[in-house]
Amino acid sequence: MSGAQSPATQTSAEAAHYDALFFAPGSSLYYFTGIRWGLSERLLGLVIPRAGNPIIVVPAFEEGRLREKLHLPFEVLAWQEDESPTKLAGAALADRGIRAGRIGVEETVGFTFSDHLRQAAPNFEYVSADPITIACRAHKSAHELELMRLACDATFDVFRAVFASLKEGMSQEEIAQLVESGFAKMDLQGGALVLLGASAALPHGTVKPQTLKEGDVVLIDGGCKVEGYESDVTRTTICGKPSEKIARAFEIVRKSQDAALDAARASRLSGTVDDAARAVITSAGYGPDYKFFTHRLGHGIGLDGHEHPYLVRGSKTILEPGMTFSNEPGIYIPGEFGLRCEDDMVIAAEGPAQLLTQRFAVSLEKPFG
Numbered sequence: 001m002s003g004a005q006s007p008a009t010q011t012s013a014e015a016a017h018y019d020a021l022f023f024a025p026g027s028s029l030y031y032f033t034g035i036r037w038g039l040s041e042r043l044l045g046l047v048i049p050r051a052g053n054p055i056i057v058v059p060a061f062e063e064g065r066l067r068e069k070l071h072l073p074f075e076v077l078a079w080q081e082d083e084s085p086t087k088l089a090g091a092a093l094a095d096r097g098i099r100a101g102r103i104g105v106e107e108t109v110g111f112t113f114s115d116h117l118r119q120a121a122p123n124f125e126y127v128s129a130d131p132i133t134i135a136c137r138a139h140k141s142a143h144e145l146e147l148m149r150l151a152c153d154a155t156f157d158v159f160r161a162v163f164a165s166l167k168e169g170m171s172q173e174e175i176a177q178l179v180e181s182g183f184a185k186m187d188l189q190g191g192a193l194v195l196l197g198a199s200a201a202l203p204h205g206t207v208k209p210q211t212l213k214e215g216d217v218v219l220i221d222g223g224c225k226v227e228g229y230e231s232d233v234t235r236t237t238i239c240g241k242p243s244e245k246i247a248r249a250f251e252i253v254r255k256s257q258d259a260a261l262d263a264a265r266a267s268r269l270s271g272t273v274d275d276a277a278r279a280v281i282t283s284a285g286y287g288p289d290y291k292f293f294t295h296r297l298g299h300g301i302g303l304d305g306h307e308h309p310y311l312v313r314g315s316k317t318i319l320e321p322g323m324t325f326s327n328e329p330g331i332y333i334p335g336e337f338g339l340r341c342e343d344d345m346v347i348a349a350e351g352p353a354q355l356l357t358q359r360f361a362v363s364l365e366k367p368f369g
Contacts, residue, residue, distance in 0.1 A: 019101030020093060021048045021129050022117060024109045027303040028133050030228065035069045043085045043113055047093065055092045057085040086113070090121030104129030134308045138300060139322040144229060145346055145356065148302070148324065151231035152344055152357045155190070155223045158182035159235055160368050162220065168239060170212045172196055172205075175220070183224050192222025200236070200338030203295055203330060214240045217337045217364075223305070230305045232326050233357060234342030235367040242364050246339070249286070249331045250364050253341050256280040256329035257360055260297055260311075261345060264325065264353035270309050270317040273297060277329045278313070286331050298326040301344060321349040324356065 023029045023046040025037040033054070037044050044066070047055040053073045058066045060078035067076065077092060079085045093099070100123040105114045107130055118126050140148070162178045172194040183190030197216035199206045212218065216239045223231035238246065256277040263276035274297040278289075286292035296312035299305075301324050309317035311325055328342035341361055345353040361367045 017102060018104045018127075018129070018132065019050050019098055019124070021104045021106065021132065022046070022089075022109060022114065023048075023106045024113050026106070026108045027228075027307075028106050028108065028137065031137055031303055032133075033074075034071055035066070036228075037066075037069075039110075043116075045085055045089055045113065045117075047089050049093065049096060049098055052096060055089060057088050059085075084116065084120060086116040086120040089117060093121065099123055101125070102127055104132060106133050130308075137302060137307065138309055139320065140302060140324050140346065141322070144302065145322075145324070147226045147229040148231065148344065149356050151188075151224050151226040151229055152233065154183070154186055154188055154226065155231045155233045156358055156368060158186070158190070158224075159192075159220060159222075159233065163218075163235065163237055163367060166212065166218060166237070166239065168212055168214060172199075172210050175212075175218075179220065179222055186224075188224040188226065190222060190224025192220050195219040195221075195338065198335055198337060200340075201332040201334050201336060203332060203338065203340065212239055215243070217242075217246065217339060219338060219340060221340065221342065228303050230301055230303070231357075232301055232305055232328075232342060232344060234328060234340045235361060236339050236341065236364065237367050238364045246337055247364065249333075249337075249339050250341075252281055252284045252286065253329050253331055253339050254360065256293075257327055257341050257343065260327045260329065261355070262352045264311075264319060264327070264345060264347060265351065266319055266321050266347055266349060268319050269315070270311050270319055271313050271315040273311045273319075273325075274313050274315075277327075281329060281331060292331050292333065293329060294332055295330070298328055300324060301326055319347050321347050323347045325353075327353075 025039040042059045045057045055075045057077045060080050063078040077088045103124045175194045179192040196210040196212050199210050200217050200219040219236045221234040259280045260277040263273045277297045281293045298311040300307040300309050324346045327345050330340035332338040344356040348354050359369045362369045
């Protein structure tokens, strides 16, 4: 999305120029229908026409299970193993007098499914459904925000316990298992990426085994789901006493988070939030550009851990109340250490963004305040 207009910023008039939308299993299917369904080679497909009830095509032997999940009026079309589900969908549209126009395809629909629909109903123009799907999902309701806060609270509880249990000699895998078991005890699905010492300079880690020793930073990045809504939190601490260089770098990263929170305001462009956070880090000598702060500032979050919109240089999504993002600047020194502080935030109606996590880290020694 860098350097281009976000789908979420396109006009409602343009978004209205659809005759139908097409979905396959995934988070958007759940968002619009409340139906969770595994993705396989057998298509469960949703077609939402401009008017009238939605159409679902489902493998015939799974129709009963689908009907148990239905809470809204749908036209259910069951297909046998030797039939084409997309031909059924195209025929259903034709029966409603919809034989040409524009069909918006949700971004995660596999090529094979969209291509089969294109062959079954060739008189339509097939375009991205992003102006509708992303624009809807980007704005969280009060209930969605509460679920995300609960996920953040649970993540803080698990992380606190894990950080209190850290000991020299522990491996990355052992620490990650503590995180997973902590969430499991809360009946939640969750986990974390654990980076130790110099491996933390690689934001997404290394395959090389690491064990915790005196002077190492400990970076734990993870979260959980509450009724499908995710948290994404990173806390960094130190085994022992930090060097002056590490302590100063941590303070810079925290100031970068403060700058991002203040810059994340309604009516501003998403790219300016990255600009504000990056300016703090580069002006402190950790620049230029992506040299030491090697990734974008943040990503949208909700039913997916990473979803639209994104906080990245040049992105032109207009921030609006209810949009939710990670705020995760970092400094990464190859061969030495890496630091990242990550909290989740929501764009407010007025003023700076509000935290969904409980609070920012205070220091390396007090990652939870």
